[in-house]
Amino acid sequence: MAKTKQDQWVCTECGWTSVRWVGKCGECQAWGSVAERGAPKLTEVASNIPAAKAIPINQVPTNSTVRHLTGIGELDRVLGGGLVPGVVVLLAGEPGVGKSTLLLEVASKWSAGGHRTLYVTGEESAAQVRLRADRTGALGDELYLAAETDLGTVLGHIEEVEPTLLVLDSVQTIGTAQADGSPGGVTQVREVTGALVRVAKRRGMAVVIVGHVTKDGNIAGPRTMEHLVDVVLNFEGDRHSGFRMVRAAKNRFGPADEVGCFEMGEKGIVEVPDPSGLFTTHHEEPVPGTCVTVTMEGRRPLLAEIQALVAPSPNEKNPRRTTNGVESSRVAMILAVLETKARIGLSAKDVYVATVGGAKVADPCADLAIAVAVASGQLGVNFPKRVLAVGEVGLAGDLRRTPGLERRLQEAGRLGFELAIVPARSRDTTQKVPSLGALKVVEVASVEEALGVLGLKHRPRRTGG
Incomplete structure (x- = not known):
């Protein structure tokens, strides 16, 4: 040939x-x-006799997929109900966000249930990890600790300790002489990850691997590493804020759109099962320039408060537009819609839009809340504080249908809101919805109509006669 x-x-x-x-x-x-x-x-590849015959899918046993809870409810929520034997999880996040603190807590609670756990650190000494464990109370007799950077030695610890959970912090610090390059390189990371996947499947041991991220926020290392593991989790948070969020990017054993909420404190990281209060403020009286919305993080509804400040600009030809926690491009579009469709003058005004509590709102359905907050700030008109607005704004000033609206309204009703402004034809009238409490839902078709319901419609000045 x-x-x-x-x-x-x-x-x-x-x-x-x-x-x-x-x-x-x-x-x-x-x-x-x-x-x-x-x-x-x-x-030409010769065919081999298979060791096990193929069987119908309905005869495949499912006992190997029994889940074990980690003891941290928010993490179990993201994982789909706990860890499956043999699962390999990759947890990635920026330096200092709290990955090691969270996983040390996971290892402690796992060992407290009588399961032997091995925590391998390649970035810190064993004494440093022990000091953190003393501070957070993450100690246990079944929790074993090793400070190693050689893959062969790590595999030897696994054979000796025989854990049911292995935590490796981090994959970029572990190397092997069987692969080219230095630890953290593409070849090394791929070889280390592949070896851990093989031993996890063979022993039925759950493995959690810590991964670094690049300056662009992507997981460092070869993309094949994400294909090798079963679950990919992103640990997000601003180091200047205590709020943390674990988001599933891939999950072979559960939904890939769940999020878990945590808060970093002096004594470690704690769960936040009801995080809506972190992103709203409590005013004694209604304040102009504020509006609450309900965003969807995965399948979880979260309340977020949008604040807007409109001030005269010293440079009317080039007014300032500053955003924090929301996309600047969407804010610019909403300002243009308010200017042209709702006749609210903003072209010569500085506009500042921000979220409360360091929340990052990327849900387009927060558009209407931004529009209401800006209009309220410009007109100096407030409205009852137990009001929220949900809806995506189109360039024609129309409001588009909102996905998951009933779940958003249920969360608002649970928290005692009284009025919700939503796009028309977004509710599923054929679906039986639980009680929304005292929440009244008003459907509107446009931004101008929504502002009119809240008394924010532009009033032209009267001319003297």
């Missing part, structure tokens, strides 16, 4: 191939990830 020309260069991040070396991958745009590979051998 004549040999054909093969692609000799491959991207270690995504597998893209090229006939020559390039500095930047043409598929994933990663720099320095294209490496040379040997020419593949064109040989």
Whole structure:
């Protein structure tokens, strides 16, 4: 058989191939990830007799997928009900966000249930981890600690301790002589992750791996690492705020759109099963320039308060637009809609829009709350404080249908809100909805109509006669 020309260069991040070396991958745009590979051998693969026969799917036993709770309800929520034997979880987050603190708490509670746990640290000494455990109370007789950076030694600890849960902090610090490069490199990270996946499946041991993130917020290392593991979790939070959020990006054993809420304190990290109060303020009297909305983080409704300040601009030709916690592009669009469709003059005003409590609102259904807050701040008119607004604003000033509206309204009714402004035709009248308490729902078709319901409609000035 004549040999054909093969692609000799491959991207270690995504597998893209090229006939020559390039500095930047043409598929994933990663720099320095294209490496040379040997020419593949064109040989015919012989079939083998399978060790186990294929069986109908309804006869596959499910006892191997029994979940075990970690003892932290918010994390169990994200995982889909706990850890499955043999599962490999990748937890990624920025430095200092609290990954090690959270996982030390998980290891402690897991061991408190009589399950042997091994915590391997490659970034800190054993004494440093012990000091953190003393501060947070994460101690236990079944919790074993090892400070190692060699993969072979880590595997030896697993054979000796025989844990049911392994926590590795972090994968970028572990290396092996069987792979090229230094610890943290593409080849090393892929080899370490693959070895841990194999031992986890063989022993039925749950494994949680800590991963670093790049300055762009992406998980560091080869993209194949995310394909090898069963669950990918992102640990998010602002170091200047105590609020933390664990978000599932991939989950083979549960939903991939759940979030868990935590709060970082002096004695460690604690669960926040009802986080809505963190993102709202309590005013004695209604205050102009504020409006509450209900966002959806995965399948979880969360209340968020939008605040807006409108002030005269010293530079009317180039007024200032400042945002915090909301997308500046969406705010600019909403301001244009208010200017043209609701006739609220903002072209010569500085506008500041921010969220309360460090919340980051990316849900488009918060558009109406932003519009109401800005209009209230501009007109200096307040409205009853137990009011919320939900809806995505279109360029024509219309309001688009809101997904998951009934769940949002149930959360608002549970917290005692009295009036909800929502887009028309968003409610499913055929679905039986639990009681919303004293919450009254008003459907509107446009931003101008919503402002009219709240008494924020523009009033033209009277001319003298």
